[in-house]
Amino acid sequence: MSNALFGGSELDALLTGDTVFDGVFEALRRIWGDPDAIGDRKLAHSEYKTRLLERELSKLYPPLYDELIASTGDHPLTKIEDGAGVIMDALSLREGFRLEQELAEEYDWEVSLSWAPIERLPSETQFITREWFDAHSPSAVSRDDFRFIGDMEVPKLPGTSPEYVWTRHPDQRLEGALKGNYSNEEVEDIYEDVKDLLTDIIHQSVHDEFLVTSDHGYVNHLGNSPYSLTDEQEEALSTKFSGRFTEVGNGQAYRLLEDDDIIKRVQDHYVVRGHYKWTKRGATKKIMHGGCSLPECMTPVLRIDTNATGGA
Numbered sequence: 001m002s003n004a005l006f007g008g009s010e011l012d013a014l015l016t017g018d019t020v021f022d023g024v025f026e027a028l029r030r031i032w033g034d035p036d037a038i039g040d041r042k043l044a045h046s047e048y049k050t051r052l053l054e055r056e057l058s059k060l061y062p063p064l065y066d067e068l069i070a071s072t073g074d075h076p077l078t079k080i081e082d083g084a085g086v087i088m089d090a091l092s093l094r095e096g097f098r099l100e101q102e103l104a105e106e107y108d109w110e111v112s113l114s115w116a117p118i119e120r121l122p123s124e125t126q127f128i129t130r131e132w133f134d135a136h137s138p139s140a141v142s143r144d145d146f147r148f149i150g151d152m153e154v155p156k157l158p159g160t161s162p163e164y165v166w167t168r169h170p171d172q173r174l175e176g177a178l179k180g181n182y183s184n185e186e187v188e189d190i191y192e193d194v195k196d197l198l199t200d201i202i203h204q205s206v207h208d209e210f211l212v213t214s215d216h217g218y219v220n221h222l223g224n225s226p227y228s229l230t231d232e233q234e235e236a237l238s239t240k241f242s243g244r245f246t247e248v249g250n251g252q253a254y255r256l257l258e259d260d261d262i263i264k265r266v267q268d269h270y271v272v273r274g275h276y277k278w279t280k281r282g283a284t285k286k287i288m289h290g291g292c293s294l295p296e297c298m299t300p301v302l303r304i305d306t307n308a309t310g311g312a
Helices: 008-016 020-032 043-060 064-070 093-106 125-133 185-204 231-240 252-259
Strands: 084-088 110-117 146-149 163-167 209-213 245-247 263-266 269-272 298-305
Touching: 008 020, 020 043, 020 064, 020 093, 020 110, 020 298, 043 064, 064 263, 084 185, 093 110, 093 185, 093 298, 163 185, 231 252, 252 263, 252 269
Parallel strands: 084 163, 084 209, 146 163
Antiparallel strands: 110 298, 209 298, 245 269, 263 269
């Protein structure tokens, strides 16, 4: 594996951490801890290094995906007893590393970042919402301690302890980012808007302790990739998958993809492993979720205390 993917501290975490994913977290920090990593000049390179890291790890450590799937559930959001839990739809560790740095620098807050596996697969909002709030979507949740924010305006928050806030951003804009003729700069703009939305929520909340996380992350197919498919594999994917997951079915195409370690079965669904992509007609999305990859399944867990050092 390229030395550029990790240094001594990341290697130590990979070898001695409680799980291999603690080392993965530090290796991802090495990539995305650079404040310019999501900027237009470095984004494609940062995404390539993320794909390369996962590709090489899956070769060196074959149980990677089995252990990732086994680790799902028991998300820390489900354990908060007071304060506020903020779920920002599709927020990934990419944004998490930068938020950790900038919120601590710009405000007199105590900010720390860790990670947690998603609640379940597929890495899609509808499945996570059912687990956490027994509803088919965040906008359908009807609870006194819950508020859904569909745009950039923050409504009156519940004021309960705990309270839960679910924002449609950044996923709402990521769905269209880099599609067709969109420019790379939009990803940077999305991040800035998400940071503004989060700080507005924090300032309007009655609480001073926040757990900020997401239901899932995403893959970004921008630029080159170390993942490749044969014509037969690509045909099988394009025939059976419209996105990164599908319900279990019968047929040679599924058997081929499963035998070649391109998809995995998780209960009643097949999910695409890693960062495989296939050609479809039209303006194909580059940013997607629903599958089983490290950026999709390792969610950021930001803990923010606005009163730890006197507040802002």
